[in-house]
Amino acid sequence: MQGQKMPISPSLAARIVTSVTAVADGYDMGSISGAIVLLQKDIRLSSGEVGLIMGVAYLAMGIGAPIGGTGADWLGRKRTLALTYVLLMVASLMMAFATCFTHLFVGRVILGLGIGAGFAVVSTYMTEVSPKAHRGCFVGLEDFFLVTGIALGYVFNYLLAGVAHDWRLMLGIGALGPVVAMTFLMMPQLPESPRWVMLQGRREEAMMLLNGLVSREEADQMVQEWECAPQACTWLEVLNPQGTWRRKALVASVGVGCCAHLAGVPVVNVYLGRILASDISAREGFLLSALVASSRLLFIGCTVFFLIDRWGRRRLLLISCAGTVLSLAMLAYAYHVEAPVLPWKLAALMMYFISYSVGLAPIPFIYTAEALPTDMRGKGVSLAMLVGRLVSASLSSAFPLATDAFGIHVVFATMAIVNLGGLLFIWGCALETAGVSLEEVQCLFGAGKKIPP
Numbered sequence: 001m002q003g004q005k006m007p008i009s010p011s012l013a014a015r016i017v018t019s020v021t022a023v024a025d026g027y028d029m030g031s032i033s034g035a036i037v038l039l040q041k042d043i044r045l046s047s048g049e050v051g052l053i054m055g056v057a058y059l060a061m062g063i064g065a066p067i068g069g070t071g072a073d074w075l076g077r078k079r080t081l082a083l084t085y086v087l088l089m090v091a092s093l094m095m096a097f098a099t100c101f102t103h104l105f106v107g108r109v110i111l112g113l114g115i116g117a118g119f120a121v122v123s124t125y126m127t128e129v130s131p132k133a134h135r136g137c138f139v140g141l142e143d144f145f146l147v148t149g150i151a152l153g154y155v156f157n158y159l160l161a162g163v164a165h166d167w168r169l170m171l172g173i174g175a176l177g178p179v180v181a182m183t184f185l186m187m188p189q190l191p192e193s194p195r196w197v198m199l200q201g202r203r204e205e206a207m208m209l210l211n212g213l214v215s216r217e218e219a220d221q222m223v224q225e226w227e228c229a230p231q232a233c234t235w236l237e238v239l240n241p242q243g244t245w246r247r248k249a250l251v252a253s254v255g256v257g258c259c260a261h262l263a264g265v266p267v268v269n270v271y272l273g274r275i276l277a278s279d280i281s282a283r284e285g286f287l288l289s290a291l292v293a294s295s296r297l298l299f300i301g302c303t304v305f306f307l308i309d310r311w312g313r314r315r316l317l318l319i320s321c322a323g324t325v326l327s328l329a330m331l332a333y334a335y336h337v338e339a340p341v342l343p344w345k346l347a348a349l350m351m352y353f354i355s356y357s358v359g360l361a362p363i364p365f366i367y368t369a370e371a372l373p374t375d376m377r378g379k380g381v382s383l384a385m386l387v388g389r390l391v392s393a394s395l396s397s398a399f400p401l402a403t404d405a406f407g408i409h410v411v412f413a414t415m416a417i418v419n420l421g422g423l424l425f426i427w428g429c430a431l432e433t434a435g436v437s438l439e440e441v442q443c444l445f446g447a448g449k450k451i452p453p
Helices: 010-042 047-075 077-096 101-129 132-160 166-185 194-199 203-211 216-228 235-239 244-262 265-277 282-307 313-336 341-357 363-370 374-406 408-429 441-446
Strands: none
Touching (some): 010 047, 010 077, 010 132, 010 166, 010 265, 077 101, 101 194, 101 363, 101 374, 132 282, 194 203, 194 216, 235 374, 244 313, 244 363, 244 441, 265 282, 265 341, 282 341, 313 408
């Protein structure tokens, strides 16, 4: 009515809170890239200690993911998200006031637990509250805003470098994002997951929530499918799925998640300031990092808003993986011949991040949930995140030691070879899930259909 404010719809409220969550997580990832360059000298950390600080966060993310998935099934999606925000606030403040390696190490563990749990809950939640026709776009927004947060971290690295307590401010600002996210989480318009409400035996409430998120026809269909669906699997049933199609779905889900981490971008993100600072000043490196992240935003935005539901998941994954292999080979060559940062190394880095952004960045958030049947989804997504974060933890811990021992050109060449294996895996195992109902996965992986081009 005229003179009244238009209320925020449940669908919009869900997108706002998950987007703010992703920005908060991304800022923590971006800020550490600059802070580590400065605090390494301040606290006098060795390369091995830097590797442990960086790698332990990814290990903690892997542990946090199944904890988040279990918590989401037990407490609900919203309550579990609130707990992750508390962890992120505590971790940011602990690292900002750190005086030794131990303080930073514990802070990174708590941060990783919060981010890992948040990823698991947000991916599951957005999958369950998104209309089928726009599920790719809605869930892919998580990565778009994650990179927005990373870019903000790089920008603050550049702006704060050189001021008093620069690295402490970079890390401390990370506590503001969870505070904002918690504020949005408390909005009365934000719905609990209808799927979770249904599992609690509250059918009418779940139907009411669904009607505010999708069309009435799709809501009726989803409720009917949920009523016929089996109860959530135990961890043993997830780790040892019965039936060939369930094993194929689990391998595809976990495998695509691993490919995203084997690409190395999550690791290069946190070491980008260190990589560039080896050739130019730290402040110039922070500025170039912000420019690289901005280019990623552009291409992730194009993918999420225009391509992901039109071109499909599989095609974009193949394009992304092929571009990542080529750009890593270019980076290896550029560092081997000691080419200048501008334009050669920067151009190869830009191609690397752009290639990753058109497929391997946003799609695993969607695919790991889409490829799994309903009863396996919550714990299956957590498992995929656990394995992926273990990969990133290993790479993050080894990266500074490997670059010191063999040279960064050897590291990039090795990553190119590994990503070629990822390309072959996607070609052979990743079926197209775009436009497939979350309850129709059995037909997709069990019908023996030819893999679409």
